[in-house]
Amino acid sequence: MKKTVHWLTLFAELKKQIKLSSILVCTLLASCSEPSDIKANKTYEGSAEAVEQSTLSQQQLDKLAQNLQVKYKFLSNIETNCPPLKGKDVEYCYGAEILLSSDSDALLTVAQQSWQLNYSQVYPVYASESDEFSLVHLNGDIHQVTPKVSFKGFKAGKKYRIKLWVKSTLISEKELMPNYWLSALPLKPAVIASTKAVIDEETGLEIQPYVVPFTDTVKQIKSSPKDINQYASVNWLYDNEPNLAHAGEKATQEKQATAQDVKYAIIPTPKSVHISQPAAELDLSAGLHFSLEGAIQFSDIEAAISRLNFLGIKTNENKQGVEVSIKINAQKADDWQQGHYQLSITQSSIEIVSQEPTGAFYALQSLSSLLRLESNTVPLMEIEDQPHYQYRGQHVDVARNFHSKEFIFSLIKQMAAYKLNKLHLHLAEDEGWRLELPSLPELTQISSRRCMSLDDKHCLQPQLGGADAKERDGYYGVEDYIEIIKLAKAHHIQVIPSLDMPGHSRAAIKAMEARYHYYMSQENEQEAKRYLLTDFDDKTQYSSIQNYNDNTLNICMESTYAFVDRVLDDLQKIHHSAGQPLEVYHIGADETAGAWVDSPVCQALVENKENNVDDFKHLGAHFIERVSHMVQSRGIAVGGWNDGLKETKVENMPTEVYSYIWDALPWGAHQQVSEQAHRNWNIILSTPDVLYFDFPYQIDPKERGYHWASRRVTTRSLFNFMPDNLPIHAEFRVDTLGQAFSSDDTKQLNENGQVVHQPLPKNYQVSGIQGQLWSETVRSQQQAEYMVFPRLLALAERAWHKAHWSVPYDYSGKIYDRQTNQFSNDLKQARDQQWLAFSRAIGQKELAKLDKAGVFYRVPTPGAKWQEGKLKTNIALQGLPIEYKDNAGNWHAIEEKLPRNKPLAVRAKTADKQRAGRAMTLP
Numbered sequence: 001m002k003k004t005v006h007w008l009t010l011f012a013e014l015k016k017q018i019k020l021s022s023i024l025v026c027t028l029l030a031s032c033s034e035p036s037d038i039k040a041n042k043t044y045e046g047s048a049e050a051v052e053q054s055t056l057s058q059q060q061l062d063k064l065a066q067n068l069q070v071k072y073k074f075l076s077n078i079e080t081n082c083p084p085l086k087g088k089d090v091e092y093c094y095g096a097e098i099l100l101s102s103d104s105d106a107l108l109t110v111a112q113q114s115w116q117l118n119y120s121q122v123y124p125v126y127a128s129e130s131d132e133f134s135l136v137h138l139n140g141d142i143h144q145v146t147p148k149v150s151f152k153g154f155k156a157g158k159k160y161r162i163k164l165w166v167k168s169t170l171i172s173e174k175e176l177m178p179n180y181w182l183s184a185l186p187l188k189p190a191v192i193a194s195t196k197a198v199i200d201e202e203t204g205l206e207i208q209p210y211v212v213p214f215t216d217t218v219k220q221i222k223s224s225p226k227d228i229n230q231y232a233s234v235n236w237l238y239d240n241e242p243n244l245a246h247a248g249e250k251a252t253q254e255k256q257a258t259a260q261d262v263k264y265a266i267i268p269t270p271k272s273v274h275i276s277q278p279a280a281e282l283d284l285s286a287g288l289h290f291s292l293e294g295a296i297q298f299s300d301i302e303a304a305i306s307r308l309n310f311l312g313i314k315t316n317e318n319k320q321g322v323e324v325s326i327k328i329n330a331q332k333a334d335d336w337q338q339g340h341y342q343l344s345i346t347q348s349s350i351e352i353v354s355q356e357p358t359g360a361f362y363a364l365q366s367l368s369s370l371l372r373l374e375s376n377t378v379p380l381m382e383i384e385d386q387p388h389y390q391y392r393g394q395h396v397d398v399a400r401n402f403h404s405k406e407f408i409f410s411l412i413k414q415m416a417a418y419k420l421n422k423l424h425l426h427l428a429e430d431e432g433w434r435l436e437l438p439s440l441p442e443l444t445q446i447s448s449r450r451c452m453s454l455d456d457k458h459c460l461q462p463q464l465g466g467a468d469a470k471e472r473d474g475y476y477g478v479e480d481y482i483e484i485i486k487l488a489k490a491h492h493i494q495v496i497p498s499l500d501m502p503g504h505s506r507a508a509i510k511a512m513e514a515r516y517h518y519y520m521s522q523e524n525e526q527e528a529k530r531y532l533l534t535d536f537d538d539k540t541q542y543s544s545i546q547n548y549n550d551n552t553l554n555i556c557m558e559s560t561y562a563f564v565d566r567v568l569d570d571l572q573k574i575h576h577s578a579g580q581p582l583e584v585y586h587i588g589a590d591e592t593a594g595a596w597v598d599s600p601v602c603q604a605l606v607e608n609k610e611n612n613v614d615d616f617k618h619l620g621a622h623f624i625e626r627v628s629h630m631v632q633s634r635g636i637a638v639g640g641w642n643d644g645l646k647e648t649k650v651e652n653m654p655t656e657v658y659s660y661i662w663d664a665l666p667w668g669a670h671q672q673v674s675e676q677a678h679r680n681w682n683i684i685l686s687t688p689d690v691l692y693f694d695f696p697y698q699i700d701p702k703e704r705g706y707h708w709a710s711r712r713v714t715t716r717s718l719f720n721f722m723p724d725n726l727p728i729h730a731e732f733r734v735d736t737l738g739q740a741f742s743s744d745d746t747k748q749l750n751e752n753g754q755v756v757h758q759p760l761p762k763n764y765q766v767s768g769i770q771g772q773l774w775s776e777t778v779r780s781q782q783q784a785e786y787m788v789f790p791r792l793l794a795l796a797e798r799a800w801h802k803a804h805w806s807v808p809y810d811y812s813g814k815i816y817d818r819q820t821n822q823f824s825n826d827l828k829q830a831r832d833q834q835w836l837a838f839s840r841a842i843g844q845k846e847l848a849k850l851d852k853a854g855v856f857y858r859v860p861t862p863g864a865k866w867q868e869g870k871l872k873t874n875i876a877l878q879g880l881p882i883e884y885k886d887n888a889g890n891w892h893a894i895e896e897k898l899p900r901n902k903p904l905a906v907r908a909k910t911a912d913k914q915r916a917g918r919a920m921t922l923p
Contacts, residue, residue: 055114058187063104064115065182065190068154071099072176073212076219077169077227083127085167092224093126093165098135098145100160115184117145118452119195120177120465122776123168124547130162138454140430140463140506140548141177169223171711172696173211174704174777177465180210181452189452191468197779202916204782204856214701221699229711229738232698234906234920238863241874262879263379265841266369267793268419268800270385281377282345287314287321294328300357301326303490304364307417311371311849326352326360339419340386343367345378358492359386362419369417373848389723391658391684391768392799393422393496394792396784397775399429399507400464402448402474407781408484411788414855416491418796423488424586424770427476428499430506430544430551431463434475435497437570440531440563442515447507448475456510464776472779478574485578495580496639499567500588502560502623503544506551509533512563531563538599545591552595555623556602564627572634584637584658587627589644592620621647628654639684642672650679657681660770664689664709666735670726670745671757673766678758683766689713689733690721691795693787694774697858702918704777704787711736715842716876718794719835723769724802725809730816731823742817745810759813771795782856789850789857790842790877797838805830836878843879848911857910859917864906866922871899873906880908885919 056064075095082090100117124137132151137143145162154160170176180195195210214220217231230236264275288308292298298305305315314321332340332355341359343366344351352363366385370378394415396403412423427435433447450466450473451459466472476484488495501508512533519528535554544551553560568585575582596602597616606613613622624640625648631638632654639658659676661683663669669687677683685691689710696703699711722728727743735741748757771792778784805827816822850857860876864884873882873894883891884903891907892899907919 056184056187061115061182061184061187062190064102065192067102067104068182068192069099069101069103069194070117070180070192070210071101071212072210073097073099074170074173074176074214074220076216077171077223078219078225080165082167083165085126090126090165090167092169093167094170096164096166096170098162098164100133100154100162101158102154103156115147115182117180117182117192118454118467119143119145119180120463121166122175122177123166123170125164126167128162128164130160132160133162135162135164137547139550140461140546142454142461142463169707171221171223171699171701171707172703172705172777173208173214173701174206175706176208176211178208178210178779179462179465179467179469181462181467183452189467191452203859203918204915205786205918206780206783220701223707223711224737226739227737229699229734232700232712232861234862234864234922236863237698237861237876238865238872238874241863241876261837261840262372262844264370264381265837265845266366266383267838267841267846268797269838270366270383271801272384274382275379276382277380280347280380282322282347282350282380283377284313284322284371285376287316288324288350289316289319289321290324290326292326294330296326296328296357296360299490301361301364303413303416303492304361304368307368307413308364308371310852311368311373312376313371322349324350324352324364326354326363328357328360329353329355331355337386338390339421341366341383343383343385345380345382347380361416361492365417365419369846372845373852387419387800388802389766389768389799391422391682391770392420392796393424393684393768393770394420394788394795395424395426395686395770395772397426397429397773397778398434399426399500399775400431401466401472401775401779402432402434403775403781403784404474405476405480405484407784409487410785410853410855412484412488412491412493414789414792414850414853415493417849418793419800420792420796421493422496422768422770423493424496424498425484426498426500426774428507429504430546430548431460431466432473432475433499433507433511435481435499435571436475436477437567438478439566439570440511440515442511442518443508444475446511446514449473457514460507460510465779469779481574482578485575485580489578489580494583495575496584496586497571497582498586498588498639499571500590501564501627502553502555502588502620503551503590503592504546504588505533505553506548508563509550509553529559531566532557532559533563535599535601538596538601540595540598542593542595544593548593552593553623554596554599554601555619556596556599556605561626561630565630568630568634568636572636582634582636584639585631586639586658586660587624587631588640589620589624590641590662592644618647620644621649621652624648625652628657632656641686642676645681646672646675653679655680658684658767660684660686662686662688662772664735665726665729665733665743666741667709668743670743673726674745674758674760677760677764677766680761685723685726685766685769686772687726688772689736690718691769692772692774693791694772694776694778697791698861700861704783706774706777707736709736711738713791714876715791715794716835716839718791719797719838720831721798722803722806723798724765725807727814727816728807728823731818731820732828740818742815744815746813746815759811760809762811769795769799785856786858789855790847793842793846794838803831803834805834839876840878843875843877843911847877847880851910851912851914859908859910859915861918861920862906862908864920864922866902871903871906875908880911881913882906882908883916891916 077094080093080095082093120141122141128135134146178197180192181189183189197206200207221231339359341354341363343363352360354360433443436444449459450462452467454461485495512531516528516532533553572582628638637656642659642661645659659681661672663672694705695710695713696705727745730743750756807823862873862875862882864873882894885905905919905921908917
């Protein structure tokens with residue numbers, strides 16, 4: 001946390017002028033120990049009463065935090081008996097209990113009404129019952145438990161129960177946040193030790209001791225009575241993953257086919273491959289030396305050469321070893337796209353021809369993909385290749401939970417290895433602002449960290465279980481960000497920043513409020529209001545989709561646009577300094593809550609007939625249109641999420657717009673694509689049920705992630721995606737309940753004869769696809785890598801390679817469901833055969849490279865069955881070692897020692913056998 005002198009000056013002066021208590025000054029200044037949870041002079045709606053001065057000592061509070069046992073017990077999504085909400089019936093909810101206990105007699109004298117237990121829960125509690133405690137939702141995900149008058153102190157060994165109901169569903173233990181904390185004025189808050197997560201040594205995965213494990217595969221796994229999804233048990237996994245042959249001639253053929261698959265495999269798959277001498281190979285043990293011809297420099301390919309070095313191939317300046325000839329040919333065929341290359345591996349040399357340096361870079365990455373760690377040989381082959389999409393992106397949310405520069409560096413290198421070329425960095429959110437801007441230092445001074453306070457004076461509230469979790473906060477300084485851009489540029493990756501507005505903006509709002517109060521204390525009202533984002537007279541009551549009541553910029557204030565302009569100015573200068581001009585800026589524009597209606601500033605704007613805003617409904621569109629032109633005026637293309645962009649008028653928008661579609665396939669994502677394709681915008685598919693990497697890999701409460709758009713997003717389901725034909729997926733995909741759905745892509749009119757949907761314009765194609773990693777439940781670098789890898793490899797495959805089994809889009813429009821059978825059995829068989837080859841390449845070649853790079857990828861849980869005295873297993877990524885646990889509790893590799901008796905559990909290990917995946921018991 002960087003501080004500037006003017007903050008110290010401010011609060012010293014405030015102390016003199018208004019005689020602030022030493023406690024509050026300490027809180028504002030952040031110069032003493034961690035501030036307490038200040039609720040003075042403010043009673044949150046629903047709380048029993050204002051917080052009293054504590055009669056506890058610091059020693060008592062700390063001891064309570066050390067000894068109090070907290071358990072969160074999820075009960076059911078099915079049998080809930082949902083209480084009414086504001087007198088109305090609630091259709092669905094889940095029930096849970098918070099259980100408190102202690103075995104320490106020292107806690108029997110805890111005073112009543114003087115302390116609070118605070119915790120994070122993604123979806124708010126709307127009803128609760130307890131004899132001893134009150135429970136209220138405050139803001140965002142923060143909840144507060146306070147003792148009632150009836151509470152007489154903790155009695156050793158007694159369990160205290162708080163029953164609660166949440167208007168949502170819960171299917172993953174990982175949604176339940178850690179780091180509950182105790183607070184009591186004027187004491188230093190303390191995190192409750194029993195609510196801290198720990199790491200399992202064998203797997204590296206998080207253990208949550210405060211969560212009672214989910215064991216009921218109906219009440220806790222199914223999201224509603226209509227949910228027909230099945231728990232991904234070892235038996236289910238065995239039945240639903242492709243099985244390999246296990247015996248006889250077929251097994252020998254399978255083994256030979258596997259070897260060939262892996263030998264020639266390049267991820268992502270090239271467009272065209274020719275193999276003239278199947279048995280011949282080129283030995284690279286003596287190293288490589290390069291000769292360049294045309295408009296290319298070594299700096300253009302240096303990062304690709306570094307990857308070859310990393311994989312064990314030396315490069316020589318003295319022309320020893322195999323010659324790699326790279327020629328840039330400015331002439332190209334009409335159908336060549338940017339990134340096109342030709343790669344020829346002969347018995348004595350390697351030749352690369354490309355139209356520009358990026359293609360040569362990708363050719364070298366293909367050479368790296370052919371390599372295995374245990375071998376320095378590559379097969380002789382000729383490749384002609386180019387990407388299917390020009391936009392091949394990975395998004396990372398570093399705002400909700402910060403991810404270090406080192407993580408981004410590692411991600412960039414892996415993205416480039418698999419020919420992804422867009423890094424979308426989500427740098428600002430409600431929970432944090434993660435980029436230093438020289439003109440607005442308050443953004444990172446105030447909003448780059450969370451602390452155990454609710455006043456937002458010098459840091460933000462500890463949303464998402466962020467209490468005392470300093471490792472999850474921070475920001476990129478200017479030099480850090482320049483390093484990120486430079487590294488991305490060296491890997492032929494464009495950085496696309498996003499600072500979400502006007503919703504999702506709480507971090508910016510609180511920072512600019514702090515700035516306002518500082519300059520007002522200096523009697524400089526003009527400067528105080530220059531970048532203010534808040535109308536202090538706005539009485540609007542709203543709640544965002546993440547349950548904030550104070551996270552939306554006031555878009556009717558000119559100071560808001562001055563702020564946006566200042567942000568763009570700094571951002572553009574930083575990109576220019578890094579040598580990669582800011583070409584695309586993502587404004588966000590999504591999920592704007594029902595703000596502004598009681599803002600005097602907005603009322604005046606709407607009433608002013610000289611502008612083009614005549615009702616509150618179009619205020620959001622007004623902001624997006626105005627900011628889009630601010631972006632365009634700087635020579636930058638504008639991007640945003642489709643739900644916000646949809647509200648605009650196409651004639652009021654720039655001509656070049658990137659619309660990121662995040663509707664799910666069963667919801668009608670194809671309709672959103674069509675609507676904005678008819679605006680002639682660039683479409684980036686970000687469909688959550690396929691491309692959100694913060695969703696679980698499988699239907700298992702131990703798997704991390706949300707579930708609002710999909711119960712599972714596997715590497716295989718992403719591989720199966722047909723981005724050019726969204727409605728076809730109704731033939732074989734399901735919705736969140738596991739139910740089939742239909743997609744109507746025909747022209748449709750409403751009762752007034754207006755077109756409400758029509759197929760895509762003739763020959764229109766989307767511009768690309770992007771994987772998204774949102775970070776609400778992703779709290780560490782290991783968790784981030786677990787969620788991204790190996791799914792990123794399937795993302796690269798679908799972004800680069802157009803599968804021969806994909807069904808072309810029908811521009812005349814069709815209706816698709818389980819009976820239409822446009823995706824024929826022959827095409828399905830071709831897809832599944834290619835998946836097997838792809839999974840072998842990952843399991844037997846690529847994961848070993850990730851191991852060497854230190855990437856914490858997900859090790860899939862194997863499927864298993866004990867049949868006729870034999871253990872049968874399979875696994876999603878073919879080739880990873882599988883182990884079983886015998887009755888004595890020892891683990892054995894299946895290929896080394898077959899079990900004589902039914903094993904207790906099975907698990908897989910990493911390719912290098914250094915880390916175990918999650919074990920699952922056999923029924």
